[in-house]
Amino acid sequence: MDxxxxxxxxxxxxxxxxxxxxxxxxAEGATxxxxxxxxxxxxxAIRNFVKAVWVAYPDAKVEIISTGDTGDxxxxxxxxxxxxxxxxxxxxxxxxxxxxxxxxxxxxxxxGDKIRSERVYFDMHNLFQQLGLxxxxxxxxxxxxxxxxxxxxxxxxxxxxxxxxxxxxxxSYESVSEKSKGSKxxxxxx
Numbered sequence: 001m002d003x004x005x006x007x008x009x010x011x012x013x014x015x016x017x018x019x020x021x022x023x024x025x026x027a028e029g030a031t032x033x034x035x036x037x038x039x040x041x042x043x044x045a046i047r048n049f050v051k052a053v054w055v056a057y058p059d060a061k062v063e064i065i066s067t068g069d070t071g072d073x074x075x076x077x078x079x080x081x082x083x084x085x086x087x088x089x090x091x092x093x094x095x096x097x098x099x100x101x102x103x104x105x106x107x108x109x110x111x112g113d114k115i116r117s118e119r120v121y122f123d124m125h126n127l128f129q130q131l132g133l134x135x136x137x138x139x140x141x142x143x144x145x146x147x148x149x150x151x152x153x154x155x156x157x158x159x160x161x162x163x164x165x166x167x168x169x170x171x172s173y174e175s176v177s178e179k180s181k182g183s184k185x186x187x188x189x190x
Contacts, residue, residue, distance in 0.1 A: 003075045003110045004067045010115075011079075015061045017054055023047045027114035034120045056095070057083035073110040079103070085131055093133070100130040 006025070013021035023046060026032070031040040034049065041049055054060060060083035067077045081102040086095045104122030108115050128134055 002069060003073060003108070004069050006110065006113055006115075007067050007075050007077055007108065008064065011062055011064055014050075017060075019047065019050060019054075022050055025115055026118075027111055027116050030115055031117045032120075033118065035122060035124050040117075055087040056089050057081075057085055057100075058087055059084050073116075075108050075110065077106045077108070079106065096131045096133070098131050100127060102127055102130070 010022065010025040013025065026046060029042060030046070031042055032046045032049070033040050037049065060081055063080045063082060065078040065080060067075060069075050081100070081104065083102075084097065084099045086097055088095060102122055103126075104120060106118055106120045108118040110116060125134075
């Protein structure tokens, strides 16, 4: 089976929310990179991440726009995820009940019929806009000012502000890795 067909088969498993089939598509020791995650996921962390996406977006479906086999087992895919945020986000933010149409791209490296590595790209700002979690202008200016001053750690201290939640949301996925057991993300998916 060629790699493009495997991508389609894996997408079908994703759209059926067949967790075992999605995870089985990855080779042992495979890596998964995603904009919401600060480091590559492997093993059980991939499973936990997929579960977390489906909790936040129980109706998530991915429409493949185009797929191209670039050679040497690398497949590029353009897609749109259609979903409604009816579940709690990993940072504890309540569901927005908003629909999203998130455009993105994935690059998967195959070994035989298994994914050895996959990198996913999309515009996170666009996602947060669609969810209605865009910060107010004055909050964004304050955050930008703190960034310029090199006070990134201070950003998480900003409580009750939408942009502050973005930072906590981004950090919540860090614990998906095998090294970070017992963190906020681990508690959230149980």
